[in-house]
Amino acid sequence: MKKKKNKKVKIKGDKKGYCNICGHYSKLTRDHIPPQGCIKPKPVELKTLTQHLSDPNAKPTVSQSGLNLLSICGNCNNNLLGTEYDPELIELSHKVASLVRSQQEQGLYLPEKIDLTVKPQRLIRAVVGHILAGKLPIPGKPPISEPFPDALRNYFVNESSNIPDKLEVYYWIYPSNKQIVINSLGIGSCIGQGFISGSCLLKFFPLAFWLVWDKPTSFPINGIGIPKDKFKDLDQTCEIVLELRNIPSLKYPEVPGDDRYIMYKDELSFLAQPKKPKGFKLCKN
Template sequence: MHYLKFKREKIDRCNICSQIAQLTWDHVPPQGGYKVTEVEQESIIQYLTGGAKKSYTFSQNGVKYRSICGSCNNGLLGSRFDTVLNEFTTDIMLMVKTSIQLPKGIIRVKTRPGLLAKAVIGHMLSASGEYGESKFDDRFRKYVLDDSLISPEGLRIFYWIYPYSSIKIIRDVGMPKYRGSWEDFKRGIGIFSIMKYFPIGFIVSDVEKYEGLEELTQYCGSNLSDEAFIRINLHDVREEYWPEVGDDNILLGGNGLGNGVSALPRRRKKN
């Protein structure tokens, strides 16, 4: 049975600060960086396994998880990190929607990489229907909560243009470091968390490089407020189902895979 299980008790442990508190709903991705609409959702397990008979749940205002306290939701993510993430995605969105032909399709978007990275990883933390106790959850929490950590230790954040209307949230899955044949797979497995929504996809992983993607943490300076121009390749467009699906890939997931979501704008039946 496929189901979505990210509605928790109203009083529970916050996925970010670990305190027992009244939990609030966090939009993943955050409101303000894309057009929030009514969506039909299915679990990532159902999305990956397919089948003719589908079971959907509906949300009037995007994908959301009741998983973090009000302080982390509003004071940490909302007022500090999400404004940077939303400005970043809005700037890219304007470029994607224009018909201007740029040389080699390369643009550079000004942002604050340290705050942008914390926003991405913060929402990865909240995107779970249970309090995670893995080493990756601990590493995510340490980074998001500690202002002295400008970039996440031992982690990379990859990104690429995602010109699709679907939202995909996948946490802590194993995939080969190198896609291709079985011989490539034997070169090692990395841990990946994925968040994709128009106009950009993000991967947080412990691998140093992945499939030629641009990487965010290289731009992080010595302070969270440092600004940089982030390179965006508008021509580097992957398939909508990439990287989680493909003949050149395998995906390994545990119980946490049930927290993943695939969502589309709700389709209305014609009369």
């Protein structure tokens, strides 16, 4: 008997439904994850995290225009994400991309770390928006109410609200052309460092963002957190430090080492990599 295959990635959803961010029922609009200004959408092969971890030869789902999903309403997509928040994420990713490329292509020796000025309230909302958009809405039902996603949705739609107390936003350089969005990732320690029950992940060249909810202080994370000051408005800036040399493994944190385990919902995970041309064999990772 043939072994049951892992489920392929499903990217076709309903044209109308409940917006993954604000929860209103309307025509759904297509969100590109990450935004098109960060990475030009190209043909990609999509896999779920289970396929990626346990079935390397699994047949991927092909999308001709990057990872994009009908998942949010026009207001959240165009008026909020596209107009208010994406420009900050796009500007930061261009700055960091040129640094990483100058190292990769010209062999320039970069300092250990640099400071960058960002508008955290816009940057974090852009990341939150694309993560929430990175799953198909449940047909005929509003988003499931749970503390972590509710906090993300409320934070995104209320522009005067501050970063939720229990939310920490970690970031690091991610020099890979694979893109990953995972909406629900629990991660635990086998050596007594605790358990993170709610987190979500967005990784694309040149940055990774890991949003962690209610992290036990005992749980160490490879990455720097965006400061949690009280920011008075969307345009207030802060300095963030970017480590240029000491960066986590490309598979961090979704491929756990021996001392960690992960829990996730497969249908809430998307891994995209450039589509291989026909007849092309992959020699190395």
